[in-house]
Amino acid sequence: MSLIVTPTPSKENSPPARKRFSLKLWIGVPCALILALVIILSQIDLETVKENFVQRISQETGLKVAMESIGFSFSHGLGLQLKGVKVRSPEGNHFSVERLHLLAEWSPLLKGEFKIKSVTLEHPEATLEIPAPLPKVEEKQKSQPETKLIDPEKIQSAASKVKSTRLSIKKLIVSNGKITLIRAGTAKQVSLSVDGIFVLNRSPGEHLDISASAVKVQTGAIIFAGDGIASNLTEDNAKISLNLKSNGFSWEEMQSVLDFLEHKETLTALTAVDVQEFLIKAEIPVSSLSQIETLQKQMIAHVKLKTRNAILKMDEKSYPIEALEGEGILEKGILTHNFSGTALSSDFKLHGKLPLFNLDKDATSHVEWKNLMLEKLAKGLPWAPTQGKVSGSLTLTGPLPKEKEPFPGKLEVDFQVEDLLLKPTDGAHPIEVIRLTGHGDFNQGLLQHEIHTTVWGSDFDIKGKLQMGQGRPVLNSRINWQGLDVSQLPLPSTGWQASEGKLTGTLTLIGPVPGAGEKFPGQLKTSLKFAAKNLKLHNKSSPDYPLLALNQLKGTGEFANHQVNYNIKGGTFKGTFQSDGTIILSASGSRPPVLNNRVEFANLDLSQLPLPMPATAGNISGHIKLNGPLPDAEDLLTGNLKIDTNFKVTGLNLSTDTLPIDIQQLEGKATLDRGRLKHNLNGTMFGGKVKTKGALLFQKIKEETLITADSDLVLDQVNLDWLPLIHKGTPSAGTVTGNLKIKGPLPTNGKISPALKLNGILNASKLVLGDQQIGKVKLDFKESSSTLTQVQVELERIKLGDRGFKKFVGLLQITPEKIDLTGGQVWPMNGLIKLVGDFKPESKNYRLKFKGDKLKVEEFIPPDLMGPLQFSGAVTGKLPQNNDSPGLADYSRDLSGNIKIKLVDGTLPELGVLKNLLILLNPTSVLNTGKTGLSYDLLAGDFKIVKGVVHTSNLEMKGPEIMLTVEGEANLVQDTINAQVKAMPLQMLDKTIKAIPLLGQILAGGRKGGVIESYFKVHGKLSKPKFTLQPHKTLLEKPGSILKELFKLR
Known part of the structure; x- marks a missing residue:
């Protein structure tokens, strides 16, 4: 069918009929065509x-x-x-x-x-x-046929069918499509929305192309859009090209897809990300789809990625990657990448080439970062950075390592750190790093490193090698530093700390790095060389401890196979010292270090040493050798560490609150081995000479260390004025000379063991102990047995306060149970006292028998009595315990025994307590007591003491003027008295009045008469007794006269 169209006449010239014809033509033709089409279509079944x-x-x-x-x-x-x-x-x-x-x-x-x-x-x-993924196998079986990814022959066959088929489809349009993917054997599925236009292009020859446009694939909020083409599908050079670009999506929106693809575990480190752009372009030869290796080699891809707010979590710590963008090109299995972004507030760039599928090929990658904020790095380190920025670069060349294998390629790194501040987690002082730069080269498992830093006021240079292989890394590194300010070092919480000083040195580390759980340095061989000046150390555990000043200190040391070899020299306390030797450490740390050391010192100023007593002068020289395991401090004397020493002290002056102590010279040697100390010492000190030789045995029982001696002690005119500094109950003056053999346990906690045996003689002179003085002392320690020690004691010119004694002798027999005194004799200025007794140190119980004859009572209790004295008796008791200042009541509490006294032809120059008694007899009589006394012919009595209570029934005083008898008791513990006194005149009243006016006034009652016999009660405090007249027992009562005389006294 054809349609001929002619020109249309103008409106003015065309007749009306012609116009109607044209209109019919335009309406009729389409209708005819439609009608024809309807007729044709109606014929189709x-x-x-x-x-x-x-x-x-x-x-x-x-x-x-x-x-x-x-x-x-x-x-x-x-x-x-x-x-x-x-x-x-x-x-x-x-x-x-x-x-x-x-x-x-x-x-x-x-x-x-x-x-x-x-x-x-x-x-x-x-x-x-x-389909479900095939299970992993350890090794690929050679007999198993190789599985093809996609068979290219099937693609070409399908393309040939499409081309040869009589179907004439050229375009396929998909609208609002939906694809549901189901994972075989599980309930996992994902839905995809699909839109697109697909065009089939058949060329006149054998070519078949399929192009795709306006393609859109969506799952959830994730959308990929783009186009693609599959060209020459029927030829050997067929290929597939695609170009896809996504929208923006978040990490949460990806979860359903990742869960379906079962790749979630490969991204466990990624906890968050926002993808803003993802673009992929790819060209894939169809022939390469037969094998994955061929596909990897022949595929060409271009990827462009842009993300924000990614977070990586590794080892329970999160690392933000604020931004990442870049692109990568995959060609011939090599990914050429170029990315940049921001991570931990630091800008970084990453570019290079990575063989994704052939790990044996060399990869090249270069990373640069700038101003990385160190405080955002992993926490939980012993020294965590609180500020600082690091910039640097990292270049990687070589094949990528396989799983659990070290990196076999080359690596080069450079970094610079600024304003670094490290703060320890234990609260110690922060470390400020002024400068830190470094460079490292890694090649075939060998890392050569070089680091320079300024910290603690010192420049540090670290240079060396680190070999990393199958085993532990092997280190060969040297650290040099100059002028280190030791006051800035991290200080321990206890012990010695450096407050001043400069330190220079070199530290070399060679060997395998300590493994997990192994203490530093492990199997490392370490050598150290150092020199220090003007060091000042103080002990933080003891703030009152003086500073330790070292004007110079230098040395070397080596550590290998758990053994330390060292040599140290220094100057301190105005002297010098040197120490060298070895220290063997336990590999497991379960045993103490073993020492083999020697320390020499010369001319150390003792006035600068922290001695128990401060010294104002003196110096010491000598040496110490140590050999054996190092014990704890409390076990030093009883441990297995052998200590050999010799020394010499000169001009030592110890300053105390009371007196100076001078030790002109002290020298000797000693060896401590397994708790036994052999010693040989001699010196000039305390104004005399001292020499001792022997051994001391130290034994630790529970928490106490007991010392057993087997030594000789020689003293020559040694002053004793220093003894009160050790024990307050010792002489403050005097000298001692002697030669003693000491054997047995030494005193502990102030207690002397009976097992201590002494043999020899000690002579002392001019001893002073408070108000007590002894002109001469001789202690003769006689030969003793294992259970008996005998000491002959001789004391001369004894003065106890205002009382003097000419001499004392006695034999002390000491056994583990008690101390016996036999043959004791005391010579006062007049007469003799004989003593026998014993004392039990453990219970503090004692027994004493005594007898005194031809004595003068005024030597013992002046000025109350005068005249000859005799006494005898026996008492038992117990010395006070846990009382630093015992009194009469403390000594009397357990006192019991019998005492008999007899005084004849004496006087009472001062009436004392009798004054109160005489006042009651005649108050006016006491007015003249200062001019006269009371004489007696006999003053005697027997006393029985029971637990501090003294009983008497026959105490009497007979004299020419009066006779008194006393019956009663006195409690020495409670300081009370309860007794009855009878007073009776013995001469004519008038004769008595003429002879003794005082007594006459009492007996006569003035001019109004007197008393023939009176009874009185003594009561109240023993130290201040009261006298009460008992009228009903008085034969001639004159109470009125007595009362009047009492009123006169007022």
Whole structure:
């Protein structure tokens, strides 16, 4: 059919009939065409077309096809509309479409043929099952046939079928499609929304191209859009090209896809990310789809990525990557990448080439970062950075390492740190690093490093090698530093700390690095060389401890195989010292270090040493050798450490609150071995000479250390004025000379053991102990047995306060149970006292027998009595315990015994307590007591003491003037008295008055008469007794006269 169109006449010249003809023509022609089309279409049997169409597609594709209905459609042009189409593949996958529009070609239609040129799918749905991944095998079996990714022959066969088929489809349009992917054997599935236009281009030759445009694939909020083409599908050089770009999506929106793909575990370090842009362009030869290795080599891809707010979590710590963008090109299995971004507030760049599929090929990668904030790095380190920025670069060259294998290539790193401040987690002083730069080269497992830093006021240079292989890394590094300010070092919380000083040195480390759980330095061989000046150390555990000043200190040391070899020299306390030797450490740390050392010192100023007593002058020289395991401080004397020493002290002056102590010279040697100290000492000190030689045995029992001696002690005119500094109950003056053999346990806690044996003689002179003085002392320690020690004691010129004694002698026999005194004799200025007794140190019980004859009572209790004295008796008791200042009551509490006294032809120059008694007899008589006394012919009595209570029934005083008898008791513990006194005149009243006016006034009662016999009660405090007259027992009562005389006294 053809249509001829001629020019139309103008409106003015055309007649009306002509106009009507043109209008009919324009209306009639389309109607005729429509009518013709309707006639043609009415001749088509749609049911037959439906059956042929279903049968043809099934034959060509091998798919089972079914549809509900077919009809003509004009919505997309003239074509067929298929409804309810359902397709099922032999593998069980399903496909359905709500409406399918087939657009026909006009030219074949006018010839009576119906050819489809395009297909439009509305709301297609497909369900595809993804097979489960094959289980991993340890080794690939050679007999197993290689699985192909996609068989290119199938693609070419399908393309040939499409090309040879009589179907004339040129375009496929998908609208609102849905694909549901199901993971075989699980309930996991994901839905994809698909839109796109696919065009088949058959060239006149053998070429078949399929192009895709306006492709859109969406799952959830993730959308990929783009185009692509599969060209030359029937040829050997067929390839597939695609170009996709995504929208922005978040980490949460990716979770469903990652969970379905079962790749979530590969991204466990990634906890958050926002993808702003993801673009991929790829060219894939169809022939490369047969093998994954071929695909990796021949695929060309271009990826562009842009993310924000990514967070990586490693070892329970999070690291933010604020921004990342860049692109990568994959060609021939090599990924050429160029990325930049911001991580931990630091800008970084990353570029290089990575062989993604052939790990044996060399990779090159270069990383640069600037101003990385160190405080944002991993926490929990012993020294955590609180500020500081690091910049640097890292270059990687070589094959990527396989799993659990070290990096086999080359690595080069450079870094610079600024304003670094390290703060310890234990609260110690922070460390400020002024400068820190470094460079490292890693090649074939060997890291050569060089670091320079300024810290603690010193420049540090670290240079060396670190070999990393299959085992532990092996280090060979040297650290040099100059002028280190030791006051800035991290200080320990206890012990010695450096407050001043400069330190220079070199530290070398060679050997394997300590492994996990192994203490530093492990198997490292370490050597140290150092020199220090003007060091000042103080003990933080003892703030009152004086400073330790070292004006110079230098030395060397080596550590290898758990053994330390060292040599140290220094100057301190105005002298010098040197120490060298070895220290062997336990590999497990369960045993103490073993020492083999020697220390020499010369001319150390003792006035600067922290001695128990401060010294104002003196110096010491000598040496000490140590050999054996180092014990704890409390076990030093009893441990297995052998100590040999000799020394010499000169000009030592110790300053005390009371007196200076001078030790002109002291020298000797000693060896301590397994708790036994052999010693040989001699010196000039305390104004005399001292020499001792022997051994001391130290034994630790529970918490106490007992000392047993077997030594000789020689003293020559040694002053004793220093003894009160050691024990307050010792002489403050005097000298001692002697030669003693000392054997047995030495005193502990102030207690002298009876097992201590002494043999020899000690002579002392001019001893002073408070108000007590002894002109001469001789102690003769006689030969003793294992259970008996005998000491002959001789004391001369004894003065106890205002009382003097000419001499004392006695024999002390000491056993573990008690101390016996035999043959004791005391010579006062007049007479003799004989003593016998014993004392039990453990219980403090004592017994004493005594007898005194031809004594003068005024030597013992002046000025109350005068005259000859005799006494005898025996007492037992117990010395006070846990009382520093015992009194009469304390000594009397357990006192018991019998005492008899007898005084004859004496006087009472001062009446004392009798004054109160005489006042009661005649108050006016005491007015003249200062001029006269009371004489007696006999003053005697017997006393019985029971637990501090003194009883008497026969105490009497007979004299020419008066006779007194006393009966009663006195409690020495409670200081009370309860007794009865009878007073009676013994001469004529007038004779008595003339002879003794005082007594006459009492007996006569003035001029009004007197008393012949009176009874009195003594009571109250023993120290201040009261006298009460008992009138009902007085023969001649004159109470009125007595009362009047009492009133006169007032």
